[in-house]
Amino acid sequence: MTRIHVGISDLSRQTGVSIATIKYYVRLGLLAPGRPTGPKRSEYDDAHAHRLRLIRTLREVGGLGIERIGRIVAAIDDPRMGRHDLYGVATRALEPDAAVGAATDATIAADAEIAAFLDKRGWIIRPEAAGRRELAATLVALRRLGRTYGTEAFEPYADIADRLASWEVQAIPASEPPGIAVERMVVGTVLFERILGALRRLAHEHHSRDAGSSDPDDPAPNAG
Amino acid sequence: MTRIHVGISDLSRQTGVSIATIKYYVRLGLLAPGRPTGPKRSEYDDAHAHRLRLIRTLREVGGLGIERIGRIVAAIDDPRMGRHDLYGVATRALEPDAAVGAATDATIAADAEIAAFLDKRGWIIRPEAAGRRELAATLVALRRLGRTYGTEAFEPYADIADRLASWEVQAIPASEPPGIAVERMVVGTVLFERILGALRRLAHEHHSRDAGSSDPDDPAPNAG
Numbered sequence: 001m002t003r004i005h006v007g008i009s010d011l012s013r014q015t016g017v018s019i020a021t022i023k024y025y026v027r028l029g030l031l032a033p034g035r036p037t038g039p040k041r042s043e044y045d046d047a048h049a050h051r052l053r054l055i056r057t058l059r060e061v062g063g064l065g066i067e068r069i070g071r072i073v074a075a076i077d078d079p080r081m082g083r084h085d086l087y088g089v090a091t092r093a094l095e096p097d098a099a100v101g102a103a104t105d106a107t108i109a110a111d112a113e114i115a116a117f118l119d120k121r122g123w124i125i126r127p128e129a130a131g132r133r134e135l136a137a138t139l140v141a142l143r144r145l146g147r148t149y150g151t152e153a154f155e156p157y158a159d160i161a162d163r164l165a166s167w168e169v170q171a172i173p174a175s176e177p178p179g180i181a182v183e184r185m186v187v188g189t190v191l192f193e194r195i196l197g198a199l200r201r202l203a204h205e206h207h208s209r210d211a212g213s214s215d216p217d218d219p220a221p222n223a224g
Numbered sequence: 225m226t227r228i229h230v231g232i233s234d235l236s237r238q239t240g241v242s243i244a245t246i247k248y249y250v251r252l253g254l255l256a257p258g259r260p261t262g263p264k265r266s267e268y269d270d271a272h273a274h275r276l277r278l279i280r281t282l283r284e285v286g287g288l289g290i291e292r293i294g295r296i297v298a299a300i301d302d303p304r305m306g307r308h309d310l311y312g313v314a315t316r317a318l319e320p321d322a323a324v325g326a327a328t329d330a331t332i333a334a335d336a337e338i339a340a341f342l343d344k345r346g347w348i349i350r351p352e353a354a355g356r357r358e359l360a361a362t363l364v365a366l367r368r369l370g371r372t373y374g375t376e377a378f379e380p381y382a383d384i385a386d387r388l389a390s391w392e393v394q395a396i397p398a399s400e401p402p403g404i405a406v407e408r409m410v411v412g413t414v415l416f417e418r419i420l421g422a423l424r425r426l427a428h429e430h431h432s433r434d435a436g437s438s439d440p441d442d443p444a445p446n447a448g
Contacts, residue, residue, distance in 0.1 A: 200417065204393060
């Protein structure tokens with residue numbers, strides 16, 4: 001990391017974060033204070049610029065509030081945290097608060113089916129992970145619409161998600177500093193989910209042009 | 225399609241749509257009137273139940289208002305509409321209205337890059353498709369965060385989307401009645417996008433457990 005020292009106005013210009021907000025982050029302990037170079041003057045370096053970029057990413061891409069950002073930043077600054085612990089903190093911070101909906105027979109059954117589905121795949125997932133509830137909610141929605149879908153309809157998607165996530169996790173170099181790794185992970189989780197969704201819809205538009213020529217022998221997309 | 229004729233109360237019970245709402249849909253022309261069997265009595269059949277299920281799917285899964293539902297239903301009832309035209313109508317109805325943001329140098333450049341990216345892949349996509357704007361917006365967001373991503377970062381995701389969409393489009397039998405095909409398409413587009421997103425996040429959680437053992441020789445997930 002090159003050490004170019006700048007004043008607070010230059011740091012603000014470089015990062016697109018206002019001077020008032022930079023001072024606020026310092027007061028909250030999200031950003032280390034600058035090195036004093038005179039009365040009322042401090043200098044900042046690349047580590048400060050990187051931290052501000054991380055905070056912007058967490059706010060603007062992850063949609064996180066200050067309290068959750070504080071938890072992530074504290075974990076990054078804690079030298080006892082391993083890479084997996086750090087991802088765990090970031091994953092939990094990105095999850096919406098649990099919606100406390102009434103448990104009905106339908107939701108209890110769906111929760112159990114999702115748990116069995118994940119177990120069968122051998123995925124090790126926290127019991128309170130938001131993704132479990134989301135999958136159960138889609139199952140309940142499909143059934144309310146009078147459809148008979150079970151979790152077997154999820155299989156081709158889980159195969160794709162499995163290979164994709166394995167590749168994405170490995171694409172983050174283990175040598176990268178924890179702040180940069182978390183920033184990448186948040187961008188990857190949030191923005192690339194949007195990118196994948198948009199590309200799938202565009203690909204539907206393209207492929208439905210030849211929707212007449214159905215080929216029932218075509219294998220599932222993960223089989224190739 | 226079996227023809228079981230029922231009164232309006234049974235139709236309401238079967239479909240979970242209130243009697244008042246059924247009558248409202250008949251007045252709007254979204255649902256054909258029942259066959260009169262006496263003064264103030266009509267009977268309904270499976271075609272009515274299917275149409276109500278489609279309307280519920282469009283409302284509850286697609287989040288569509290009555291006006292957009294009307295457009296889709298009119299297209300289904302129009303015998304001149306081919307399957308691709310019908311998907312086009314549904315695709316456009318599912319898209320949010322264009323956000324009229326100020327075009328800046330950054331957004332104009334990003335739009336052109338997305339257009340070139342889609343052209344290079346040979347995808348035939350309407351110029352006004354919402355997915356184009358969404359992809360351009362993520363590029364702009366990545367760059368505002370000081371990142372140097374280009375559209376080449378989208379390639380592995382586009383490969384996956386391409387194979388997935390091709391399989392999904394072909395999985396809808398060409399012989400299916402247009403109403404059922406559109407219902408499947410809307411469920412597939414909206415709910416399975418959520419399912420894929422949730423599964424990817426769960427798979428991240430699982431795979432980041434062995435995040436230490438990075439293997440830089442691992443190929444992109446679509447290469448297998």
